[in-house]
Amino acid sequence: MNLPASSLPPAPAVGDASLLHRHDRDFLLGLYERLVLIREFEERVKFLFLEGTMPGTIHQCQGQEATAVGVCAALQADDFITSTFRGHGHALAKGLTVQEMLDELFGATTGCCKGKGGSMHLGNMAKGMVPGIAIVAGGIPLAAGMALAFKLQRRPQVVACFFGDGAVAEGAFHEGVNMAALWNLPVVLVCENNLYGASTRIDKVMKHPCVAARAAAYGFRGETVDGNDVLAVHAAAQRAVAECRAGQGPVLLELLTYRRTGHSRRDACHYQAKDEREAWFARDPIERFGAQLLGRSDVSAADLAAVKARVEQQIQTGVERARQAPQPTIADLTTDVFA
Amino acid sequence: MNLPASSLPPAPAVGDASLLHRHDRDFLLGLYERLVLIREFEERVKFLFLEGTMPGTIHQCQGQEATAVGVCAALQADDFITSTFRGHGHALAKGLTVQEMLDELFGATTGCCKGKGGSMHLGNMAKGMVPGIAIVAGGIPLAAGMALAFKLQRRPQVVACFFGDGAVAEGAFHEGVNMAALWNLPVVLVCENNLYGASTRIDKVMKHPCVAARAAAYGFRGETVDGNDVLAVHAAAQRAVAECRAGQGPVLLELLTYRRTGHSRRDACHYQAKDEREAWFARDPIERFGAQLLGRSDVSAADLAAVKARVEQQIQTGVERARQAPQPTIADLTTDVFA
Amino acid sequence: MKRQGIAEALRDGIAEEMTRDPSVFCIGEDIGVPGGWGGAFTVTLGLAEKFPGRVIDTPIAELGFTGMAVGAAMMGMRPIADVQYGDFLFLASDQLINNAAKMRYMSGGTVKVPMVMRAPIGATGRGSQHAQSMERYFIGVPGLKVVAVSTAYDAKGVLKAAVRDDNPVMIFEHKLLYGSKGARAEPGAVDATSEIPDGDYVVPLDRAAVRREGKHVTLLGWLLMAHYAMAAADLLAAEGIEAEVIDVRSLSPIDYDTIGASVRKTGRVLLVEEGPKTGGVSAEIAAGLMEHCADSLMAPIVRVASADVPVPFTPVLENAYRPDVARIVAAARRLAQS
Amino acid sequence: MKRQGIAEALRDGIAEEMTRDPSVFCIGEDIGVPGGWGGAFTVTLGLAEKFPGRVIDTPIAELGFTGMAVGAAMMGMRPIADVQYGDFLFLASDQLINNAAKMRYMSGGTVKVPMVMRAPIGATGRGSQHAQSMERYFIGVPGLKVVAVSTAYDAKGVLKAAVRDDNPVMIFEHKLLYGSKGARAEPGAVDATSEIPDGDYVVPLDRAAVRREGKHVTLLGWLLMAHYAMAAADLLAAEGIEAEVIDVRSLSPIDYDTIGASVRKTGRVLLVEEGPKTGGVSAEIAAGLMEHCADSLMAPIVRVASADVPVPFTPVLENAYRPDVARIVAAARRLAQS
């Protein structure tokens, strides 16, 4: 893959084929299903938003599915993640249901946050996901603190903290990462480097735009990974999680990926160069992984089609129910402020 | 010199003797006088504070005089500095008078800030010193913005921004330094690394405690210098200033030094190890430079004694006047809020 | 004369000031990216092309670029900084409050900080962290001037006055009033367009604006609530209650001359504020009016404000959170009859 | 029973809570360094030795360690964070306001953030950036509880209640009231010691305290001003004016029951606040009292507060800035006679 700007981090090597054969079929198809689920979920949400039936605002992750899926597949159910304004993929990857998410997006009381959170604040503590933090980099100190709690409590959990390339410039990144490093906290710092922070390209905001290299300044390990290769992400995340559980955290994973859709709402991405878009579209994480899977003797095109059909059905049902889901009443306005 | 903790930055090489002969006698004696002036000023202020006749609080710089003097000697009169709560030395080095400073410390209207600033906010814009910023690292974005102004105005000035090792952990450092680097701004980032932020040793707050190395993460040049060698500091600052004026800024100078006195007020420094204190006392910047100077054929012990006598006289006069200097009246309370 | 919305009027105002004075420049996130949006609400669209090098796109670093604006202002520039959402001002507030606001005083009057900070506020279906009414956090900071603009005419005139002012000025704007177009249009937007005169003009930073005269009750609001108060006054008029509506506009200092004159006329004050009732700007105005014109008050001052809760996402609750025309009418009716 | 100052009482309170509950820990700058000071005002002195690994010294990174406290609290810990001077809260306010205060609401009631943030405030000869009265910035934030402690008894009891509360609680303390000793003693300090009972006790987070009964005028203050109000009441009594003095203590929520009862008795209210008059907590109390007990008010509510200027360094002006006993007496006298 060619990245147009020479100052960008080197392209990761093409997917390591051996990874494909280390895993069993069910696991791989499970990953594939999650990827497809996120893509279809996002496409459907976009439609609902544009048609005007879904309220609020949206920040979507089409093209970036492999980062969420690869990382979360390396976590246990009782591990945690923190997320951002762009959290739909993280939520689905961590096990939130389509239904609780759609209900939330429709503002229903059956939503994962009773309709009080919305798209930017999806979460479910019981499933290990803190409500999304929509302040860029605001989740980083928070995740470091969660990891501190695990350490003080001598619990084996880790937290994976998702943030974007844009977050690296924030003071919160610097402060949170420094303390995580100082105290060897079990936090995997997952930078989804999609080359843009809103409309601004990474080379305009970092003179030395390799995010993984930042780790060294704080005295810990960073690694750049092909974020559109779900198995590579998964493998890197597994290593990172293992190090964190062994008390050798944190680890910074820079996952190179690309946002296929607007930054938010109706954004047409005119700031993305055409050749860049095309280069990245050619390495779509789902198409690539699908093609890889078909290279296995135990996976057929029909298997993949069945996944897609199942996912579509699930989302269709979800949308129908969400449209009917109960809306809050005014009495709900003042509940849930204090514990 | 031996630093007790192995994780600390390597000790700088002993003063480069050739520097001594590059400069003429007047320049060198001028540096010496500034160093002595700062030391004597601080000692006198400490006395006045402890005796209870001077109000307010104090943060002093005994032992660190060479950083202020070396850097400011590399600046022009119309270059600027920003400073901190520990700004007495910076102010004297940048040319503020003993009188305007003492008057300020005594809260007089003839003080450099009409008594409204105080010890932590000494400054004089006409002499190129912004009032000290007492929020740790708060002066870094400010200095970057001043440098941005110089660049936009195509003026040749540079700004030297003083801060401590403790400031490196603040988000403001990260954000300000990143933008200074991105836009090649003419700011010399002067980190006075005295090994402690308040009572906390640098190795407790940075896993990789070489401050100069941080520059690389942002894509610019950093350098560690013996901060107790005024000529080494001056030489490094001259290089940095030249680069900044040539549009190749910023530069990060890490000046290794040591605070001989308390962090503030009556602090007895019990957190500093005895052997560490002794090691650093043995490399006192004024004694060292004095000894170096005596190695020149054109400088005698009598010259140095004359400097000291002149300085003492100046401070004595300053104190006497400051004690009599006019105090504000209540009408002054509400002036100077808006321009 | 041309009819413009707030976003357009601000854009023209900034362009005119940049043309007039080479020391004016813009700094913020995504404000000048080619192919981008001209900031979160299109205010700076096209300015980067018109003024090369003077519309500075920053990293996402609110504390940092705000501090840079302060520093640049101290060196003779006149920065116009903006945050994409007012909620992010918490990240920048150290530089605004500890440096920009205090620098003049603590320097004994020798430093000037002529900078402008613009910030969009208001609950608009985005959830708790992109919704807060931030003006309350800055009116109690000596050294800052705080203004809120609710019409395009004011937006342009206040912007220009703020740029020319030698002090740090914060301008609050409301997302639903920008009249942003295209992909950046806002559902629920309210028309805040004005006829904009062709020549140069400024709107002073310390004057409230009487938007409608009346004699029974004074409605005080700003930003979106100034519009809602006007709509409420229409309905009240139909019931025979003549409400005087004042757009407070200047939130620090508060224009007690204009407001006081109205209170002396009506004797009854209803404050309308978006943002939780507790600790809002209305509290200050209520307390201040008691000091300025207690003798004229014929009834206790009433505050209609949002609930004391974070801003909820779901539209049902967001609408219940924020004062609406019906609540204003009901409260004004009660007050007029008290 | 023993007589203690605020710093000692807080120290004991923290130690007792740490002993009682292993999830309690301290986090902040210079709080546990061997040979150090136990924080800027000695509150945590000796605790690091007593509770190894549970008194965490951080880098100078207020935003970061506050965010870490929020995250740790969400995972079941009960952090007690502190900033060395309240003025630095501006750096941490994003985490306090956007995360700690909103997390429960935006999660639909599923997250708890049981954390305490302590902050010393007050003008004490240090100049503008180490002097501000910060409580005004937090009372208007739904989801936060805000308390101010002016006696050692309250300090310990409030600290304990705050640690046990499942919500984020901010405790404001005053530098002149700590009774810090030795090298950390403060010139101008006021005696705030109390007899501290031996057993466990808490002071509720939502109750004001009547410090002195009286019938002519109600003086409301907190922190240093509660003490000055008491001193003023002594002088007023000599003139035959019986002032009721209430330490407001709970700044959010405000205890309108206790305060209202007093207002119904005296009909006259004088608010005393350290911090600029505009936009202070007094504004909220004045506006709130108009809503709660307008009928009982026999005169307009009066605010005595600091000047609307940054805090000056020079003692002459700092003393003129802050309300003093003489100003309180004069204002109360005028009010009682009005």
Ligand SMILES: Cc1ncc(C[n+]2csc(CCOP(=O)(O)OP(=O)(O)O)c2C)c(N)n1
């Ligand atoms: C503190 C803060 N500043 C600005 C924004 C507005 N904003 C939302 S998303 C975004 C870009 C974030 O870029 P990045 O971190 O790379 O994440 P991505 O959008 O690419 O997923 C910006 C500037 C914000 N939400 N928070």
Ligand SMILES: Cc1ncc(C[n+]2csc(CCOP(=O)(O)OP(=O)(O)O)c2C)c(N)n1
């Ligand atoms: C934002 C902020 N946090 C904390 C403090 C309190 N404080 C004053 S000086 C200091 C230590 C600073 O250390 P360093 O930057 O190394 O400077 P030094 O004192 O060594 O000159 C601290 C923590 C402050 N002034 N500002």
Ligand SMILES: [Mg+2]
């Ligand atoms: Mg990005």
Ligand SMILES: [Mg+2]
């Ligand atoms: Mg230091």
